[in-house]
Amino acid sequence: MKVKIDEELCMGCGVCPSICPEVFEMADDGKAKVIADPVPPGSEDSCREAVEGCPELAIKIVD
Numbered sequence: 001m002k003v004k005i006d007e008e009l010c011m012g013c014g015v016c017p018s019i020c021p022e023v024f025e026m027a028d029d030g031k032a033k034v035i036a037d038p039v040p041p042g043s044e045d046s047c048r049e050a051v052e053g054c055p056e057l058a059i060k061i062v063d
C-alpha cells in the first residue's frame with residue numbers, strides 16, 4: 001500500500017499525523033508529508049482512517 005498527498009489540497013490541519021504518525025508528518029512548510037513508503041503492513045488500517053479523515057480529501061491511495 002502506498003499513499004500520496006496532494007499538496008495543493010492539503011491545508012495543514014494536522015489530522016493525518018494525529019491518526020497515523022507512522023506514515024504522516026507535518027513539515028516545516030505546514031503541509032503533511034508521507035514518511036513511510038510503502039505503508040508498513042501494521043499501519044495500513046490507521047492509514048486508511050487518515051485517508052478517510054482528511055477534510056480536504058488530499059490523500060490518495062496510489063497502490
Ligand code: SF4
Nearest residue numbers: 010011013014016054
Ligand atoms: S488530513 Fe489532509 S489536509 Fe490535514 S494535514 Fe493531512 S493531508 Fe493535509
